[in-house]
Amino acid sequence: MEKIIHLRYNSTDKKFQLSIPLKLNFQNVEIDEDIETECSASETIGLLLERTKDEIKNKIHHKSKEIGSEVKIENDDIEIYLRRKRKEGYKIIPDYVKILSMMSQDHSTSRLTIFDQEFGVCVNAPKIMHLSIPPVLYAPYSIRYARIGGLNIKAPLCKFKWYRSKDKIDWEEVGEGVSYPIKLDDIGYFLKMKCFPFSSKGIEGSPAEVVSEGVVVELTKIPQCPFHFRHTHTKITLSGQSYRVVSYNALSSLYNREEDFSYCPDEFMVMNYRKQLILREILGYNADIVCLQEIDLFEYQEFFQQELENEGYLTKFYRKGFYLGDGLMCAVRKSRFKLKAYEQIVFCNAIRSKEIFQNLYDILKTDKKLFKRFSLQSTSLQVFEIKCKDKRILLIGNTQMSHRPDNDDTRLIHAYMTIRYLNSLKQRLLNMNETFKVNIVLCGDFNSLPNSAVYKFICDGKVEPEDYLKVGDRLLNLQHNMRFVSACGSPKYTVYTPSFKNCIDYVFIEEDTEVEQVVPFLEEEVEKHEGLPNDLYPSDHLALVVDIKFKD
Structure with a gap:
């Protein structure tokens, strides 16, 4: 198999990186490792190769000292050059050629020579630099992988294999694909995941x-949690003019950074533990509408x-911005509601594409810094239009x-865009169904305090x-003529970390509906802990649970 060197562009630090899997014997000094050098886009091939000589020379000096030998070698002793195939044969690429100009060229026939060794050249192949799986396996x-990162990696194109072993020496292949369904007979085994990375252009890189x-362990029995006490308020499912809403930030595994949640042991932080609690908590509320x-x-x-x-729910999910790994989910109880329509708008796209935002768009784009920051955010709104059994429609x-x-x-x-858009949908529905009543329920993590401009805008207009x-x-001076109230008021905590x-x-409802019950948040129980999540609370947020009734 031909040996390959890799030339990659790292967009983070705007550097080109050269990686050479070098194996040689120089005056009885053995070298068998990757040689890594880098340069900026404006620098030349000659400078990159000269740095490569320096790195090889330093490796030989270091190895010779380890074996008690004094090997003298200078850059001129190292023969290294890059050739490219032309019609008349291979030609050495001149030292003055800029690295940047090479990246757009086809190098399938290029060769790098070091001493008597020849290497093929691969440009911008993917390179895995970070790869992890959950620390605790249930x-x-x-x-699936907890994290995959590096250069030029297109995660959806990557291939995976899974193995198990009792001793980390002898491995048995047990599966393929991005995820692996851990079985009960895997208990007591270590698992290994092997990733074969691919770039967006289909170039394959070295596996990691x-x-x-x-080892894999069986999930222990779920403990008695504070949400079980909250469930005592929701034993009965609602009917008639009443309905129950849950809004809950479940804490994506994409954001559970160790430095933020160091107080939570791994066995309670992994999603396979937390999702069991989240599901049990949600189901115990007997809700009609669930927004996560x-x-x-x-x-x-x-x-x-x-x-x-x-459990009788109809669910829909949208990735935030249509591209992130986490998103918004809404579930409605099918026995009570009929889903008529659903959609997601991404605000940075909707401001350009929807006519009702045209004036706002014309104003915002005059402030380039603000508009650029706005355009880079993935904030989205998921909308459900559901019909009740009587002549009522709920817009959820x-x-x-943003948390910044x-x-x-x-x-x-x-x-502003949320209220404007929901109100436009409401008016359209009222015009189409004059005998119907339409109510809006707005749920979510607004990352805004009760004294914030966002809260005042929604509630006061x-x-x-x-x-x-x-x-x-x-x-x-942004305004609207609707009137909303926070159905759960302003609890002491909806998020609790050190x-x-x-x-x-919040769960915002219109003033022509009434609150029948707010399920207590049990703040005194929360305050017993350093922070959430932990073994009893599956998220850093608390679920908002409220019973709402239509007014006649």
């Missing part, structure tokens, strides 16, 4: 593998969709706004002058 639940930290945020695409497809449908909105402290302005824009939206030299404890999640 049977009988499916797993990761071995589990521990931060649901992993994989977990929705492999777990939540089927489990909830088994589900969203999650410096995005107060874009959160306000998203709130306006903001204070100090909160007017600054667009360039202009101040916009670094942040406050109310940022």
